[in-house]
Amino acid sequence: MIVDIKNLSARYEAKNVLHNISLSIQPGENYVIRGESGSGKTTLGKVIAGLVKYTGELNIHLSPASALKPAVHFVESWYRFTNLEGDRNFYYQQRYNHQQKRDTVTIARELELYGKEHSLDIAALNELITTFSYAKVLDEQLFEISSGEHKKLQLIKALWLSPQLLIIDQPYTGLDVKARAHLNQVLNNYVEKGGTLTLISNDTELPDSINRAIFMKDGTLINSNTPLNLHEKELKPLPSFLLQRPQYTSHNIISMKNIRVRYDQKEVLSGVDWEVNAGERWLLQGHNGSGKSTLLSLITGDHPQAYANDIKLFGVQRGGGESIWDIKRRIGMISPEMHWYFDANATVLQSLASGFFDSNGLYRQLRYTQKQQLEELLQFLDLQDVKNELLSTQPLGKQRLALLGRTIIKNPQLLVLDEPCQGLDQQQTQYFNKLVDEISKNGVTIIYVGHFETQLPSSITHKLVLKNGKKVPGI
Structure with a gap:
């Protein structure tokens, strides 16, 4: 067993978000977590990754014999970055003003620092950069690139790290059709190498390696392998x-x-x-x-x-x-x-x-x-x-x-x-x-x-x- 959750609850901003969750993830099981916005999907992922406090029982079992890093890594739905002074005081138009001072590190420098922090192999990084056609933005600053390119940066870092358990929130956000196909192949390769994958997504075009689905509603789990069928909401009369x-x-x-x-x-x-x-x-x-x-x-x-x-x-x-x-x-x-x-x-x-x-x-x-x-x-x-x-x-x-x-x-x-x-x-x-x-x-x-x-x-x-x-x- 890799993840064992029993009677787990969590609060966020004074609100009860998760209610009495029980879930186990066995080796070879790769989940997609589905549900409407606000159902608790992201909070559950963050709890498993150790990013949100909870009550109840949570045990993570990582293997010392695996070639992958003994870690749980959570990829946010979007990328949060800071400037060189460590704050986030950016404005929207700054992205297009290339006369501004270099206020954040370049993508290449960000990856260099990340690799040093985690002692990662540069050859694996170069392979991911090629796969995601990412070389063209390496000299850009963080605030200059688009949302899709930010998502690629998150994914490249996570896959370069190669943790034993990888949780990705909204993996396809901002990605074009070609990039989605490349991502699915890379995720399949990650699983073949022994990784355990959990995606938080309502998308239908998932990697072949995803073989389990759970559904959430109002902070509780609905254990079902039936297709996601969110009821269609009727449009009210326009203002x-x-x-x-x-x-x-x-x-x-x-x-x-x-x-x-x-x-x-x-x-x-x-x-x-x-x-x-x-x-x-x-x-x-x-x-x-x-x-x-x-x-x-x-x-x-x-x-x-x-x-x-x-x-x-x-x-x-x-x-x-x-x-x-x-x-x-x-x-x-x-x-x-x-x-x-x-x-x-x-x-x-x-x-x-x-x-x-x-x-x-x-x-x-x-x-x-x-x-x-x-x-x-x-x-x-x-x-x-x-x-x-x-x-x-x-x-x-x-x-x-x-x-x-x-x-x-x-x-x-x-x-x-x-x-x-x-x-x-x-x-x-x-x-x-x-x-x-x-x-x-x-x-x-x-x-x-x-x-x-x-x-x-x-x-x-x-x-x-x-x-x-x-x-x-x-x-």
Whole structure:
């Protein structure tokens, strides 16, 4: 027996999260833990890894005869990093400002330090870097890379460590189709070498080595090997303010000609042309590192090289005197990176309301009509009961739903939804995409970034695909 749990309970932020859990994991058993957001999946994984206090009994049995490291390693759902001074005082636009001082270590240095700390073999690292096509970002700073590249960094470090028990929370978050396939093969190889694997995921495309499934609901285990079947949630009637057509000032929303973005000798975007008109709903796709986030940052006004390119937004040439706030007030945006940098001290209510002002938290008084919209949206997203709790204490799925609410609260002319369903379970993803379809009926313009055709709104009308910073023709 590798893991033996008896009558285990746990609390988090004064809430009972796990209730009287009993579970054993035998050699050769590799689990996927499934369940709705907030069911306790992540907390259970952290308890097994020794990261959360508990009551009850937990015994981990590691083998001194194994070639793998006698350790339990937990991979977070996203990567938490600090700057060179050891704090996390970053801002969203800093990622695109390469004139800033080197504030965090490079990826190569991060891996070097990790290898020294754990006395790891460099040859094994080089093999993982090749497998995940990671060499191209080794000279980047931690805050400069995308969410998918951060996930790869977490996975590379964990697989390089090769612990006897590996627990990965949301292993596929931010990864494109190719990277997912590579990950599954590497995880199968890990198991063949004697590792025990536990994944916390509602995804269906799992490694062949996963041979057990458990399901969680409200902090308890439901032992069943039947397929995950989260009931489909019915969409409530839209808040009244989202039924109104956005007030467009121009038929042409985005005009980009021969867009080029370069950092030193590295060209991130090259010769990209793109026209988006009012009411169109675009899907933006491309592999990890293809330039999607950089392209979006030019639109949202977060990238300093926007002024060096031929870009018109809402019919106005960039650099024509408009401020970044003139642009942002017409745009609602959500992205995994924005979530990283959001105010950890904001409540759920404050997080939604900050969308009126495009701020990182709420620092102004709301008008009466804004309060009405806020209440409508809290009810619509089923967040009314947690509105006064800190956003950071909520399950990841509820955090993301709150920030999605922030995106739509001002009924903007343009919605930029950059992998909006990262961290959401299957039910929440279906619900949100139905919401996007419903909102699109009012004529809003949408740019939606998503890797998987099966997890997209049905209302998409156009498609742009990037590959190595260039527009793929004929799509």
